[in-house]
Amino acid sequence: MYAHFPVSFDLSPPTFSLHLLPPFSLPCSTIASQPHPLSPPSRVTPLLTSPSLQLTLTVLFHLLYNLLFHPLARFPGPLLNRATRLPRSLAHMRGTLPFDMLALHKRYGPVVRIAPDELAFCDSRAWRDIMGHKSPTASGGGGGVGQGEEMMKYEKFYMPVAGMPTDIVNAGREEHALLRRTMANGFSERSMRAQQELIGGYIDLLVRRLGEKGGGGEVVDMAAWYNYTTFDVIGDLAFGERYVLLHI
Numbered sequence: 001m002y003a004h005f006p007v008s009f010d011l012s013p014p015t016f017s018l019h020l021l022p023p024f025s026l027p028c029s030t031i032a033s034q035p036h037p038l039s040p041p042s043r044v045t046p047l048l049t050s051p052s053l054q055l056t057l058t059v060l061f062h063l064l065y066n067l068l069f070h071p072l073a074r075f076p077g078p079l080l081n082r083a084t085r086l087p088r089s090l091a092h093m094r095g096t097l098p099f100d101m102l103a104l105h106k107r108y109g110p111v112v113r114i115a116p117d118e119l120a121f122c123d124s125r126a127w128r129d130i131m132g133h134k135s136p137t138a139s140g141g142g143g144g145v146g147q148g149e150e151m152m153k154y155e156k157f158y159m160p161v162a163g164m165p166t167d168i169v170n171a172g173r174e175e176h177a178l179l180r181r182t183m184a185n186g187f188s189e190r191s192m193r194a195q196q197e198l199i200g201g202y203i204d205l206l207v208r209r210l211g212e213k214g215g216g217g218e219v220v221d222m223a224a225w226y227n228y229t230t231f232d233v234i235g236d237l238a239f240g241e242r243y244v245l246l247h248i
Contacts, residue, residue, distance in 0.1 A: 066116040077104070077113030085115045133173075186237075195237060202233050205246045 063083045067073060073082070080087045091097040101120055104112045110123040121130065130151055150173065158170035166172075168179040185191060192199075206229045214220045228245035235243045 070116060072113055072117065072119065075111055075113040075119060076108040081114050082116065085118075088115045088118070198236060199233055202229055202236075202246065209246055 066083050067079075078087065088097070091100045101112075101114065101122075104114065105120070105122040110121060110126075112120045112122075114120045133150060153170060153172065159166075164170070166175060168176060168183070171179060206225060210220060210225060225246075228248065231245050232243050235241050
């Protein structure tokens with residue numbers, strides 16, 4: 001089973017400004033006002049102060065930093081992915097990111113650097129280490145679950161649009177616990193038993209529809225029909241509305 005756990009690191013390269021000073025000139029006004037007749041006109045100053053050159057140097061600095069000096073530089077991955085986020089962004093926009101990720105893991109192993117500040121893990125231990133809850137009072141040392149500081153959720157992954165409302169999926173630890181306590185009563189054993197008649201009706205409808213579809217030799221997509229059942233049950237329980245997907 002393939003799973004992709006993105007982890008981002010806020011390790012941006014240090015910002016810097018490029019100050020290019022004019023050529024050195026002597027304080028003597030007589031010499032400065034009388035240039036040597038054989039000296040060529042100075043073309044170095046306009047070249048060094050051009051915005052295009054400064055932009056090029058800045059881009060090259062960031063690329064070299066990401067490839068050679070970034071704290072994640074030791075992790076494997078394609079050259080362009082390690083240097084810039086452009087390949088990852090293009091794959092995300094094309095909708096091929098999960099398939100590309102699988103190919104990268106097959107080539108580079110369970111840990112792949114898919115962007116300058118992002119690692120992708122494909123390992124059963126990664127789920128507990130990255131997504132598992134840790135005790136807030138536990139001390140560091142050992143790096144296992146229940147020890148050290150809990151990893152925060154990556155906001156750019158869980159809340160890609162600015163101003164998105166928080167929910168039980170993208171909320172932080174404290175708010176997630178509050179939302180979970182609020183919803184827990186609805187999923188208790190007692191509540192499920194109270195809804196047994198409603199849920200059982202949808203199960204009976206599913207069995208009947210599968211008999212109708214498969215009785216004539218038609219191929220049935222079981223995953224789709226399970227999804228139909230899930231949506232019908234959740235819609236009725238949560239919103240009091242019937243989506244009637246099982247009647248398709």
